[in-house]
Amino acid sequence: MxxxxxxxxxxxxxxxxxGFAADITIKDPYARASTMMSKSGAIFMTIVNAGDSDDRxxxxxxxxxxxxxxxxxxxxxxxxxxxxxxxxxFAVPAGGMHMLKRGGDHVMMLGLTRxxxxxxxxTLTLTLENAGEITVDVPVDLNRKPMHGNGHGQMNQGSx
Numbered sequence: 603m604x605x606x607x608x609x610x611x612x613x614x615x616x617x618x619x620x621g622f623a624a625d626i627t628i629k630d631p632y633a634r635a636s637t638m639m640s641k642s643g644a645i646f647m648t649i650v651n652a653g654d655s656d657d658r659x660x661x662x663x664x665x666x667x668x669x670x671x672x673x674x675x676x677x678x679x680x681x682x683x684x685x686x687x688x689x690x691x692f693a694v695p696a697g698g699m700h701m702l703k704r705g706g707d708h709v710m711m712l713g714l715t716r717x718x719x720x721x722x723x724x725t726l727t728l729t730l731e732n733a734g735e736i737t738v739d740v741p742v743d744l745n746r747k748p749m750h751g752n753g754h755g756q757m758n759q760g761s762x
Contacts, residue, residue: 625653632743645709660691661729668713
């Protein structure tokens with residue numbers, strides 16, 4: 603009898619976690635690198651939180667790089683935009699969204715283990731404070747212009 607109760611509690615906990623994760627949706631993800639020889643690249647998307655509680659993306663990992671970091675761009679005292687890691691991650695408000703876009707917040711892939719080619723798929727795992735891990739298949743789109751899809755970017759990134 604005790605074993606059945608423990609099993610039932612475990613199943614209930616699993617569904618509760620999965621149900622909460624279902625509140626987080628990833629829209630329009632895509633990845634790119636500036637050249638075939640690049641050792642780094644970036645992933646962009648919109649993270650939607652349909653739940654009643656705020657959440658936060660606190661980590662990321664990908665299958666094509668040695669490391670993935672949560673990054674943003676900030677203007678320094680000289681007016682120069684600099685990329686930097688956000689150790690605190692990205693807040694995703696309840697009933698809201700957080701856009702990862704060119705020239706702003708993004709997942710930075712460091713130490714690419716292979717070239718990114720148009721149409722390739724990357725496996726991205728995002729870790730959220732409350733929702734846990736969410737795995738997303740991300741297409742490589744080297745041709746997308748900064749303003750295509752979900753209003754991505756307004757900053758000229760050269761060939762990015």
